[in-house]
Amino acid sequence: MKILVTGGAGYIGSHFVKYLVLNGIDVAVLDNLSRGHEEAVPTQVKLYRIDLLDYDKLSEAIKESKADAVVHFAAFAYVGESVENPGVYYQNNVIGSINLIKAVNEAGIKKFVFSSTCSLYGNPVKVPISEEESVKPINPYANTKYVIEMVLRDFDFAYELKSVCLRYFNAAGCDFDGIIGESHEPEPHLIPIVLDAALGRRKSVNVFGDDYNTPDGTCIRDYIHVNDLANAHLKALEYLFNSGDSTVINLGTGSGYSVKEIIDSAKKVTGLDIPYEIAGRRAGDPDVLVADNKKAKNILGWEPKIGLDEVLSSSFNWQKNKKY
Numbered sequence: 001m002k003i004l005v006t007g008g009a010g011y012i013g014s015h016f017v018k019y020l021v022l023n024g025i026d027v028a029v030l031d032n033l034s035r036g037h038e039e040a041v042p043t044q045v046k047l048y049r050i051d052l053l054d055y056d057k058l059s060e061a062i063k064e065s066k067a068d069a070v071v072h073f074a075a076f077a078y079v080g081e082s083v084e085n086p087g088v089y090y091q092n093n094v095i096g097s098i099n100l101i102k103a104v105n106e107a108g109i110k111k112f113v114f115s116s117t118c119s120l121y122g123n124p125v126k127v128p129i130s131e132e133e134s135v136k137p138i139n140p141y142a143n144t145k146y147v148i149e150m151v152l153r154d155f156d157f158a159y160e161l162k163s164v165c166l167r168y169f170n171a172a173g174c175d176f177d178g179i180i181g182e183s184h185e186p187e188p189h190l191i192p193i194v195l196d197a198a199l200g201r202r203k204s205v206n207v208f209g210d211d212y213n214t215p216d217g218t219c220i221r222d223y224i225h226v227n228d229l230a231n232a233h234l235k236a237l238e239y240l241f242n243s244g245d246s247t248v249i250n251l252g253t254g255s256g257y258s259v260k261e262i263i264d265s266a267k268k269v270t271g272l273d274i275p276y277e278i279a280g281r282r283a284g285d286p287d288v289l290v291a292d293n294k295k296a297k298n299i300l301g302w303e304p305k306i307g308l309d310e311v312l313s314s315s316f317n318w319q320k321n322k323k324y
Contacts, residue, residue, distance in 0.1 A: 001241065002026040004065045006052070006100060007073030008045075009036025011182050012115065012171050012226055016071065017045060018180060019230035028065045030058075031074065037324045040180045052096030059103040069111035069237055070104050072097065075144070078188055079119070079284075082141035093144035101151055105159050111240040112163040113233055114152060116145045118222075118250065118289055120167060128292035131167070131248055138284050149248065156246045164236040164244070166229075169252035169291050173225035173311040174318035181318030191223070191312065194263055195319040198272040205274060207259050209281035213288075218259035220288040222252040225306035225314070235300040244299075252291020253304045262312075269312040 003020060007013040008029030013036070020027040021042050029041050032051040041047050048061040052074060062070075075093045076082070082089040104112060119142035120135045137143045155161040172191050174181035182192055190205075197205045210217040232251050257265070263274050296302045 001068045001237070002028070002066055003237065004028050004030060004062065004067035004070045005073065006030045006070065007036065007075065007115070009033055009038060009041050009047070010073055011184070012229060013073035014040035014180050015175055015226040016073070016230040016233050018042060018175060019227065019234065021045065023234065025234075028067065030061060030065075035076070035184075037183060039324045052099050053091070055099045055103065058099055059106065062103045062107045062109070067109060069113070069240065070100070070109060071113040071115075071233055071237070072100060073115045074100075075115070077141060079139050079141050080188070082144070083139055086140040089140045089144050093141075094147050097148045098151055101155055101161070105155060105161050110161055111237065112152065112161060113236045113240070114148060114163055114165045116149060116165040116167045116248070117142060118167050118169045118252070118291065120146050120149075121289075123286045124289070127288045128254060128290045129250065130292040131250055131295055153246065162240050162244070163246045164240060165248040166232060166236060167248060167250050168229060169222035169224055169250070169289060171226055171229055172223040173227070173306065173314045175227065176314050176317070178317045178321060179323065181322065182315065183322060183324055190221075190259065190262060191266070191315050192319060194266045194274055195270070195312075195316050197276070198266060198270045198274045198316075199319060203275070205263060205276040206279040207263075207276050208279050208285065210278050211281075214258055216258050216260045219285055220256040220258045220290065222254070222256050222290045223262075223308060223311055224251060224253050224304055225311050228253075228304040228306050232296065232300060232302045235302045239300055247299065249296050249299060250291045250293055251296055251302075252293050254291055254293050256288060256290040257308060265308055266312050266316075269309055270316055
């Protein structure tokens with residue numbers, strides 16, 4: 001099988017590409033490098049530096065790749081930025097993805113795995129969150145992901161393009177060898193922010209609210225290691241190659257940790273002090289987001305294996321000696 005990975009120079013995409021290479025699977029990457037890093041793509045992997053908005057070049061690259069399936073990570077993914085500049089998000093994420101889906105279908109590729117998000121659930125009624133929870137996105141970023149899910153549903157109905165939409169929770173951690181990792185500008189994610197504070201690269205960690213309905217008053221999230229995510233994406237491909245029908249699946253550990261618990265665990269793992277300050281709540285932050293991952297276990301035969309200490313230690317190993 002030959003896999004084309006869009007956004008394969010980004011954080012999660014690059015870890016998946018490396019995972020495919022280690023498993024002897026032929027892979028190519030398509031990325032415009034606007035937010036990805038060429039250094040994160042293995043030298044033996046073909047890189048198409050193409051923007052999804054350039055339909056002609058995109059279509060040509062997909063045909064040239066001779067891929068049997070596409071895994072689509074490429075997207076802008078900052079919630080705050082999406083609120084401030086929604087037009088950019090709808091253009092890049094929605095129009096770009098529609099171009100991709102059309103080109104994939106025209107090339108005769110019938111298997112598609114999509115990087116979706118638990119943000120679709122908004123402020124959930126029940127936790128842990130199952131796929132039966134109502135979809136009610138509360139920001140433009142989540143809206144763009146939901147639109148793409150609906151486009152994929154319609155392309156299945158019209159053309160039998162089979163897809164798995166993977167709604168994952170908080171991606172975290174880095175590859176254990178420290179060669180690739182997490183590098184965003186600005187950095188939106190809690191764990192690298194906490195570790196930067198441990199390393200003295202920032203004065204302190206802002207904790208956005210300590211009056212939530214949780215045991216210590218800070219938000220609880222489900223942190224899943226990128227290598228566990230990579231394994232799930234490969235299992236989603238195998239599911240489709242075994243004639244699986246289109247579906248949506250949550251990816252999470254089923255366990256949640258509060259912001260304060262993350263800080264305390266990072267102190268233990270690093271042996272360093274991590275100062276923090278309580279700041280005001282951010283609009284739209286739910287108290288608790290934790291996955292019900294039974295469907296992933298039942299349909300994909302997938303189970304997360306990497307715990308929080310390893311998430312933090314792998315991130316710390318990367319943060320100390322970032323290569324890009």
